[in-house]
Amino acid sequence: MLDGEMRRLSISCFQRCDLDRSFIDWAYRLLEQSVQPRFKTFGFRWSKVETRKELGKKRSRYLVVMDRGSVPLGFALYNFEVESGQAMLNCSWIVLKERIRGQGLGSHLITALETIARHTQMEAIMIALPRQDTLSINLFIDLNFQLDKRTAPGALYVVLSKPTLPVEPPQDADETTKPA
Numbered sequence: 315m316l317d318g319e320m321r322r323l324s325i326s327c328f329q330r331c332d333l334d335r336s337f338i339d340w341a342y343r344l345l346e347q348s349v350q351p352r353f354k355t356f357g358f359r360w361s362k363v364e365t366r367k368e369l370g371k372k373r374s375r376y377l378v379v380m381d382r383g384s385v386p387l388g389f390a391l392y393n394f395e396v397e398s399g400q401a402m403l404n405c406s407w408i409v410l411k412e413r414i415r416g417q418g419l420g421s422h423l424i425t426a427l428e429t430i431a432r433h434t435q436m437e438a439i440m441i442a443l444p445r446q447d448t449l450s451i452n453l454f455i456d457l458n459f460q461l462d463k464r465t466a467p468g469a470l471y472v473v474l475s476k477p478t479l480p481v482e483p484p485q486d487a488d489e490t491t492k493p494a
Contacts, residue, residue, distance in 0.1 A: 322382050323414070325426060330374040338369050341376075341389055341409075345369075348409050356446045358470070368406060377423055379410065387411045390423045394436060398464065403431035403478070405441040424457055431478040440464075440475040 342365060350360045369391065379388040388410030395404050408423050431439045440462060443450050454474045462473040
């Protein structure tokens with residue numbers, strides 16, 4: 315795809331309830347074409363039932379990349395949850411059609427998710443990736459994600475996260491008790 319065509323793409327945000335069944339079917343086919351072969355090379359089992367269930371969850375939200383004719387070309391699937399007492403935006407998938415990959419759109423979607431996380435007061439954004447998927451892991455690390463403490467030693471997946479709210483320094487107890 316040429317740079318000029320990239321500039322004519324749009325990204326829209328949807329809740330699952332705003333999308334019809336045909337979109338979910340399309341999203342599954344894109345995952346099946348793009349992700350399933352990689353999962354198999356990593357030695358993972360692909361579950362059509364579990365993947366479709368994840369795509370169709372009522373709490374799911376989507377950023378959908380579309381061309382000028384409103385034809386979908388990719389998506390990011392995410393939801394809001396509390397993980398270990400921390401309000402998180404959990405990114406489940408970022409999938410793009412092959413012809414628009416490698417042009418910075420995946421990074422742009424991640425940045426958009428970070429903006430959504432900040433706007434909704436989520437403390438962090440996280441994603442779990444297969445440990446062997448060094449290409450995706452490096453993309454997130456390049457965007458300042460770090461290995462999360464939720465990653466179990468020897469696990470098949472790594473959890474990467476990035477704080478989205480400013481960290482406030484602890485106040486000194488003496489400063490809070492002094493009269494003004």
